[in-house]
Amino acid sequence: MLKGKKILVAGAGGLLGSTLSAALLAQGAKVLVADIKLPLMNERLEQQGIDPRHADVTRVTLDLNDVASVDALFASLDDLDGAVNCTYPRNKRYGARFESVTLADFNENVSLHLGSSFLFMQQCAKYFERSRRPFSLVNISSIYGVLAPRFDVYDDTPMTMPVEYAAIKSALIHLSKYLASYVGNSDFRSNCVSPGGIFDHQPERFLEAYKQYTLGKGMLDIKDVTGSILFLLSDHSTYVNGQNIIVDDGFSL
Incomplete structure (x- = not known):
């Protein structure tokens, strides 16, 4: 359903980015894979x-916190038709408990994370304004961008x-809506997927x-998330704009 489309996957060296890249190729897309660590990617x-040597894969080094690199x-x-931001930049002390942050x-x-996401989104919008090609941007949020944490599971x-x-x-979800509203053009779509x-x-x-x-699945496999992203990148979601698709097997119910 993506045959002939060219999609940029930022953070293609990660678990989601690499899995998504393979799924895109399986759907007939051409993929521009980008990551800050090219050997790992x-x-x-x-x-x-x-x-x-795959003919439909182009590889580039990209640091989303380097304005010159992104520009x-x-x-x-x-010739870009869409982009997905799978990056997850953070410092070495990330993950501390609330009192210790x-x-x-x-x-x-x-x-590092929200700022670089803003830059990526801004550049996608500028690209659309310059190229006037229909474009679909997908940001990756989380179920914890939608509801308060269930701390008892920890x-x-x-x-x-x-x-x-x-x-x-949570900010990514709102920025995605902001961008869809700001550009204000049906040919430019900005959406989120929020996995459990x-x-x-x-x-x-x-x-x-x-x-x-959950309703029985528990933690998701990474492939459980890619279908929603492929849908948002495809022409099957032509007028889905400014939305957040939750994939969590009922965790948020």
Whole structure:
């Protein structure tokens, strides 16, 4: 359903980005894969079965917190149909419990993630204004951008739900709506997908507690999320704009 479309995947070296890249290729898209760590991205893409010489894959190094890098990439494009931001930049102290988060770390992590997302969204809008090609932007938020954390699922584990994450992911949903309204053109679409928790070998105690809030699935597999993204990038969602699609097997009910 994406045959002939060219899609930019920022953060293609991550779990979601690499999986999505493979799904896009399977749907006939051409993919521009970008990441700050090119060797890691190439390794992850090979793990997804993507040949390094694949004719429909273009690879670039991209630091979303480097204005010159982002500007240069978008200035070089003239045939892009959509973009997905799968990046997750953060500092080394990210993930501390609420009481231990310093103002400096809070501000830095919000700037790294939300700030770079703003820059990416801004460049997508500028690209559309220049090219006038129909364009679909998909941002990745989270179920915790929609509702307050269920902190009990973290009991008896070393895990927590970072306060920066809640601030960033909730803001992303509103920024996506803001951008759709600001551009104000049916040919430019800005939407979000908000997944529930993604399985990544978390502690068994956490997995069991999390599952109790779902309708049976528990933590999602990464492939459970890609279908909604593909839908938003495709012509099947032509007039879906400024929306947030929740994929959580009922966790938010």
